[in-house]
Amino acid sequence: MANDDQRRKNFWDEDEEEELSSPKTGAGPGTVSGAAGADSAQIDQKIQEARVLMEQTHQLHLQFLNGVEKRIPIEKVKLLEGKINELQRLGTNLTAAKFRISQFLAQYAQMKELWERKLRERERK
Numbered sequence: 001m002a003n004d005d006q007r008r009k010n011f012w013d014e015d016e017e018e019e020l021s022s023p024k025t026g027a028g029p030g031t032v033s034g035a036a037g038a039d040s041a042q043i044d045q046k047i048q049e050a051r052v053l054m055e056q057t058h059q060l061h062l063q064f065l066n067g068v069e070k071r072i073p074i075e076k077v078k079l080l081e082g083k084i085n086e087l088q089r090l091g092t093n094l095t096a097a098k099f100r101i102s103q104f105l106a107q108y109a110q111m112k113e114l115w116e117r118k119l120r121e122r123e124r125k
Contacts, residue, residue, distance in 0.1 A: 039092055039094065039097070040092075040094050040096070040097050043087075043090060043092060043094075043097045043100065043101065044097075044100070046083070046086065046087055046090070047087065047100055047101065047104050049083060050080065050083040050084060050087060050104060050108075051104065051107075053076065053079060053080045053083060054080055054107070054108060054111060056076060057073055057076040057077055057080050058111060058115075060073035060076055061073060061115050061118070065118050065119075065122060072119070080108075084105065084108060087101050087104065087105070088101075088105070
């Protein structure tokens, strides 16, 4: 009996040591390590790339509306929409990644609405 208790104690002690010594991957609760962690990192990278592209597109739209640029940045918009389609096609089981994707899509929809509204206002003048 004492031998059994000693084995259980050693087993749990080893697990605690492994948890303390192993590096944590991910951004917090609900994150899964291993392949899913890489998936989350890949999604974060794609969102960041799309976010940078969206900011560039926004700046070009502002330049067009202020008369600095002569054309609407159609190429950048198409490139951005391609990145967005790529994000939407990504399948993930990670709730946090899904949330980040939906947040970015909401920001894009808001930005696109702003661009269209400003363009309509400019055409009315």
